[in-house]
Amino acid sequence: MTTRPRNDLSPHKIIALATAFWSSKVLLSALELGVFRALAERPRTGEELRAELGIEERGTADLFDSLVSLELLDRSDSGVYRNAPHADAYLNPLRPEGDISGYLAFLNAGFAGWSRLTEGVPSGDRLDFADALSSSGGGANGGGGAPAAAGTETDALGAAFPTPDQITGFVRAVAGYSAAAYRALATEFDWTPVGTVVDVGCSEGALLAHLLGAHPHLHGIGFDLPGVKDRFTGYLDDAGLAGRARFVAGDILTDPLPSGDVLFLGRVLRDGNRDIEQLLIRKAYDALGPGGSLLIHGALLDDDRHVTTTGPLTGLNDSLGAADGLGRTGAECREWMAKAGFRNITSNHLDGPEHMVVGIK
Numbered sequence: 001m002t003t004r005p006r007n008d009l010s011p012h013k014i015i016a017l018a019t020a021f022w023s024s025k026v027l028l029s030a031l032e033l034g035v036f037r038a039l040a041e042r043p044r045t046g047e048e049l050r051a052e053l054g055i056e057e058r059g060t061a062d063l064f065d066s067l068v069s070l071e072l073l074d075r076s077d078s079g080v081y082r083n084a085p086h087a088d089a090y091l092n093p094l095r096p097e098g099d100i101s102g103y104l105a106f107l108n109a110g111f112a113g114w115s116r117l118t119e120g121v122p123s124g125d126r127l128d129f130a131d132a133l134s135s136s137g138g139g140a141n142g143g144g145g146a147p148a149a150a151g152t153e154t155d156a157l158g159a160a161f162p163t164p165d166q167i168t169g170f171v172r173a174v175a176g177y178s179a180a181a182y183r184a185l186a187t188e189f190d191w192t193p194v195g196t197v198v199d200v201g202c203s204e205g206a207l208l209a210h211l212l213g214a215h216p217h218l219h220g221i222g223f224d225l226p227g228v229k230d231r232f233t234g235y236l237d238d239a240g241l242a243g244r245a246r247f248v249a250g251d252i253l254t255d256p257l258p259s260g261d262v263l264f265l266g267r268v269l270r271d272g273n274r275d276i277e278q279l280l281i282r283k284a285y286d287a288l289g290p291g292g293s294l295l296i297h298g299a300l301l302d303d304d305r306h307v308t309t310t311g312p313l314t315g316l317n318d319s320l321g322a323a324d325g326l327g328r329t330g331a332e333c334r335e336w337m338a339k340a341g342f343r344n345i346t347s348n349h350l351d352g353p354e355h356m357v358v359g360i361k
């Protein structure tokens with residue numbers, strides 16, 4: 001291996017990293033100001049956009065042109081701005097099925113918490129994400145954004161899901177975040193011999209709707225807390241799939257899991273501790289028949305914990321917010337699955353930090 005002479009090294013790799021929050025905040029503030037919504041309605045000149053958003057002239061051209069250089073907006077030769085393809089696909093509130101604005105609003109509200117990282121990591125305290133969830137439309141109760149002391153029961157991230165009236169904004173946004181991973185799940189696995197797929201912790205049913213839509217021979221069972229039932233049946237009904245999907249209410253910790261040919265555990269492991277994660281894998285094993293498959297999907301760290309940055313950063317975000325939400329590697333998942341009795345265990349990348357680990361009973 002050749003080493004580049006030291007005087008060839010530019011400081012700008014480090015400076016670009018140190019100013020990365022400028023780009024991040026430009027995106028998040030543009031979202032708050034309604035830039036993408038205004039341009040989803042129609043393309044506008046800088047002047048029209050400024051007037052629509054009700055903002056002063058100073059700094060706006062730089063804000064809009066930063067978004068152009070970040071490939072979130074396009075600007076024509078005549079100075080007309082429009083959403084660039086990625087922003088049009090994922091930041092367009094007029095097309096809610098792919099919109100991840102709620103998830104970004106959650107990240108934006110976590111910005112203040114991350115600014116306390118220097119104190120948070122040494123103290124072992126958790127950040128209370130309740131405010132962040134409220135801003136994203138997920139609506140966890142209480143809050144104030146203060147750090148929650150390590151070892152306390154408060155778990156705003158965990159609490160964001162179980163209550164039906166808290167589901168809409170945040171969970172819809174998580175479905176948008178997962179859109180490309182869901183598309184990969186529909187194609188990266190051989191669904192031909194599968195009859196019934198069970199999604200444990202199915203939430204509204206976005207994953208099942210996607211799979212059943214892509215594979216007309218599949219039937220689905222969504223398993224989640226009883227309060228989620230109406231949301232699930234409504235979602236599958238709207239997708240025209242209610243005839244091929246049913247909901248089973250239960251508690252993953254105390255009830256047996258429904259059986260099927262394939263069983264999904266998607267991000268239900270995330271807020272649990274290591275013992276609970278392994279318990280769920282054993283319960284999944286018990287629920288499957290011989291030859292059945294367990295698919296675990298979610299953000300995984302790479303096995304050596306140094307290749308992908310998004311993996312450990314997502315893990316850090318989780319451990320700052322959730323009771324026991326430490327990131328896990330694919331190797332840990334494979335080890336727990338092997339311990340439960342699964343064989344032919346493989347892991348594949350889906351999208352961003354999202355991976356799937358598959359094992360056969």
Ligand SMILES: C[S@@+](CC[C@H](N)C(=O)[O-])C[C@H]1O[C@@H](n2cnc3c(N)ncnc32)[C@H](O)[C@@H]1O
Pocket residue numbers: 161162174175178200201202203204223224225228250251252253265266267268
């Ligand atoms: C983070 S969401 C994951 C949703 C979906 N599987 C995904 O990958 O996006 C966690 C889901 O687990 C469900 N859940 C949490 N605790 C549960 C429990 N004790 N029993 C059954 N479901 C539970 C929540 O209601 C929620 O729908």
